[in-house]
Amino acid sequence: MASAECPSPAGAFVPVVDRGKCEGKADCVEVCPFHVFEVRRIEDADFAALGVLGKLKSMAHGRKTAYTPRSSDCQACGKCVTACPEKAIRLARVAG
Numbered sequence: 001m002a003s004a005e006c007p008s009p010a011g012a013f014v015p016v017v018d019r020g021k022c023e024g025k026a027d028c029v030e031v032c033p034f035h036v037f038e039v040r041r042i043e044d045a046d047f048a049a050l051g052v053l054g055k056l057k058s059m060a061h062g063r064k065t066a067y068t069p070r071s072s073d074c075q076a077c078g079k080c081v082t083a084c085p086e087k088a089i090r091l092a093r094v095a096g
């Protein structure tokens, strides 16, 4: 049952992190009521997919980035979108 604060049932939306913007500051980890995020070292394939500026930015921030291991628990409250200082998170509707 979704609350008024979290208007969408878990599984309808997932947060999507723009790795070219994320600086691994972990505000999303702090604000998410459902523990969707973790911040850790960027995976090699994700690092390789960044452009030159993205790679430099990633290295400047210790190669940290946010992953969403529990994205299926997202209830689309939007707190992470608002909290991210880099505007690196958007919510995407899950197809199906």
Ligand code: SF4
Binding pocket: 015, 031, 032, 033, 034, 035, 036, 073, 074, 075, 076, 077, 078, 079, 080, 081, 091
């Ligand atoms: S929208 Fe809300 S529930 Fe979903 S990941 Fe962001 S903070 Fe967590």
